[in-house]
Amino acid sequence: MTEMHTPQAGxxxxxxxxxxxxxxxxxxxxxxxxxxxxxxTGDARKDAFRRLVRLLAVHETAEEEVVHPFARRNIPxxxxxxxxxxxxxxxxxxxxxxxxxMDTDDPKFLPRLIALRADVQEHARAEERYEFTHIRRSTxxxxxxxxxxxxxxxxxxxxxxxxxxVQSGAATWRSVRWPR
Amino acid sequence: MTFNPLEQRGIxxxxxxxxxxxxxxxxxxxxxxxxxxxxRIITMNGIEVEAxxxxxxxxxxxxxxxxxxxxxxxxxxxxxxxxxxxxLLPGVSSVLETTIAYEQVAVDLTAWIARMEPDPYLKQAYQxxxxxxxxxxxxxxxxxxxxxxxxxxxxxxxxxxxxxxRPTKYHHRNPVDNVRDPYDRTRTDPLSKxxxxxxxxxxxxxxxxxxxxxxxxxxxxxxxxxxxIGLIEEEHVTHYESLVDPxxxxxxxxxxxxxxxxxxxxxxxxxxxDPRVKAIWELHLNMELEHLHIACDLMRRHDxxxxxxILAPQLPNVLTFEPNxxxxxxxxxxxxxLTTLGAGYVRDAHERFEQMQEQxxxxxxxxxxxxxxxxxxxxxxxxxxxxxGEHPDPAMRENS
Numbered sequence: 262m263t264e265m266h267t268p269q270a271g272x273x274x275x276x277x278x279x280x281x282x283x284x285x286x287x288x289x290x291x292x293x294x295x296x297x298x299x300x301x302t303g304d305a306r307k308d309a310f311r312r313l314v315r316l317l318a319v320h321e322t323a324e325e326e327v328v329h330p331f332a333r334r335n336i337p338x339x340x341x342x343x344x345x346x347x348x349x350x351x352x353x354x355x356x357x358x359x360x361x362x363m364d365t366d367d368p369k370f371l372p373r374l375i376a377l378r379a380d381v382q383e384h385a386r387a388e389e390r391y392e393f394t395h396i397r398r399s400t401x402x403x404x405x406x407x408x409x410x411x412x413x414x415x416x417x418x419x420x421x422x423x424x425x426x427v428q429s430g431a432a433t434w435r436s437v438r439w440p441r
Numbered sequence: 442m443t444f445n446p447l448e449q450r451g452i453x454x455x456x457x458x459x460x461x462x463x464x465x466x467x468x469x470x471x472x473x474x475x476x477x478x479x480x481r482i483i484t485m486n487g488i489e490v491e492a493x494x495x496x497x498x499x500x501x502x503x504x505x506x507x508x509x510x511x512x513x514x515x516x517x518x519x520x521x522x523x524x525x526x527x528x529l530l531p532g533v534s535s536v537l538e539t540t541i542a543y544e545q546v547a548v549d550l551t552a553w554i555a556r557m558e559p560d561p562y563l564k565q566a567y568q569x570x571x572x573x574x575x576x577x578x579x580x581x582x583x584x585x586x587x588x589x590x591x592x593x594x595x596x597x598x599x600x601x602x603x604x605x606x607r608p609t610k611y612h613h614r615n616p617v618d619n620v621r622d623p624y625d626r627t628r629t630d631p632l633s634k635x636x637x638x639x640x641x642x643x644x645x646x647x648x649x650x651x652x653x654x655x656x657x658x659x660x661x662x663x664x665x666x667x668x669x670i671g672l673i674e675e676e677h678v679t680h681y682e683s684l685v686d687p688x689x690x691x692x693x694x695x696x697x698x699x700x701x702x703x704x705x706x707x708x709x710x711x712x713x714x715d716p717r718v719k720a721i722w723e724l725h726l727n728m729e730l731e732h733l734h735i736a737c738d739l740m741r742r743h744d745x746x747x748x749x750x751i752l753a754p755q756l757p758n759v760l761t762f763e764p765n766x767x768x769x770x771x772x773x774x775x776x777x778x779l780t781t782l783g784a785g786y787v788r789d790a791h792e793r794f795e796q797m798q799e800q801x802x803x804x805x806x807x808x809x810x811x812x813x814x815x816x817x818x819x820x821x822x823x824x825x826x827x828x829x830g831e832h833p834d835p836a837m838r839e840n841s
Contacts, residue, residue: 289590
């Protein structure tokens with residue numbers, strides 16, 4: 262099968278001068294891939310799921326490396342806000358890792374995927390409302406732009422596999438292998 | 442159909458109060474629900490909001506404290522109904538996502554009512570209005586893809602097309618040209634009264650929603666587009682509310698409100714695909730039957746008239762959410778270039794219209810045009826969902 266395109270930060274023609282706008286669009290890309298996995302079967306589903314796993318991995322890594330550290334230091338109550346988000350991410354990664362070992366045509370796959378989708382969607386909206394809003398308030402345009410660059414760079418370097426054990430431990434993400 | 446709400450008894454009012462556990466409803470799943478379930482929720486929220494606001498206005502015009510207390514009792518239950526209905530919407534949805542669902546309501550509700558409306562003047566009012574909501578859906582869909590990288594198709598699910606209608610920039614008319622002529626309450630079909638109240642309530646809720654949620658956006662184009670379309674909702678409320686005969690007494694209006702709520706809960710109960718939501722429509726119908734009886738008693742006492750004189754002998758055909766694609770395409774092919782002049786419709790850009798256009802646009806492209814330009818810069822195309830072929834108006838085809 263030919264390699265299908267995985268959406269990545271900056272693959273539209275937007276200026277990408279705002280890290281928050283960039284990440285919000287990527288939340289939509291993730292949601293689109295969930296649709297694609299749900300609506301396909303067989304090899305097409307396997308492929309869509311592989312792209313979803315990859316996108317989730319690079320997206321979360323970029324947030325952990327670029328966005329959460331900034332929020333921790335610069336927004337009021339940032340420590341707790343980021344802690345809450347990391348807890349949500351950890352839970353999602355655990356579910357994702359379990360799904361990763363499963364055949365995408367297994368009858369248990371879809372119900373678990375839908376449960377994961379709900380968790381991921383709640384996590385994404387919580388970031389947008391309780392973290393991103395405050396990031397935009399507490400910094401200037403230059404910093405939003407440099408963080409957008411940072412996210413794109415982090416995604417280019419990021420591992421493409423989930424690992425629930427450690428946050429921001431890029432090396433640990435690589436230790437999980439693709440299913441056959 | 443033989444359902445006559447006047448002959449049915451519902452749940453006694455003193456048994457209608459719900460506790461926190463009962464009010465705490467589980468929301469629908471935005472990614473897997475029937476889009477028309479979400480449309481029914483949004484419609485009934487608008488209906489309940491109108492019921493509450495109308496009752497408050499009535500109370501403010503009522504001297505007798507005993508009647509004020511009676512209105513307050515029913516209104517508190519209606520406020521609980523509004524909470525249950527609107528809280529079916531999920532917290533994970535964005536404002537823009539909900540906005541697109543609001544426009545789907547405006548399109549398919551107004552189109553269905555236009556199809557069913559027996560009075561030609563009223564029918565024209567709905568046909569005129571629906572082409573504007575249709576265009577709003579297209580503008581917001583382009584904004585949605587810019588901000589969230591999601592296609593409106595994931596919300597409307599191919600049931601409603603997303604293509605240009607009458608261009609939003611031409612909706613800005615001199616306010617005096619938004620006032621229509623009212624129906625005559627003594628001669629009009631009772632169904633026409635229900636239609637007018639339903640569309641008016643839906644548009645009023647849309648106006649309230651945009652005026653309050655628009656400024657929660659940080660993106661300049663989003664803030665501006667909500668301002669622009671929010672002002673058109675003001676025009677639409679003016680347009681539809683002026684269809685209602687102002688000669689109806691307060692009590693007659695109250696009876697019409699309660700009767701319409703029975704009609705809509707009954708309609709939605711009949712067609713609801715989600716069993717959990719269907720149970721809510723059924724429960725609320727049984728509450729509304731009692732509210733209707735209370736309203737009828739008030740009308741008999743204060744107007745000295747029998748409510749049966751102003752109501753249909755039985756409920757009309759159920760109001761239905763269903764695709765209206767062919768009907769809308771026919772309107773797109775024939776009514777795109779209409780505007781209003783006084784209480785009528787013309788094809789010419791008359792002087793008062795031109796003057797308003799010049800003043801409000803200030804020599805610049807309005808947000809509704811900028812959103813398409815900005816979307817094109819970002820993706821190299823527009824967002825459209827054409828399920829039935831190219832646009833019926835050749836001038837409105839992409840790249841034309």
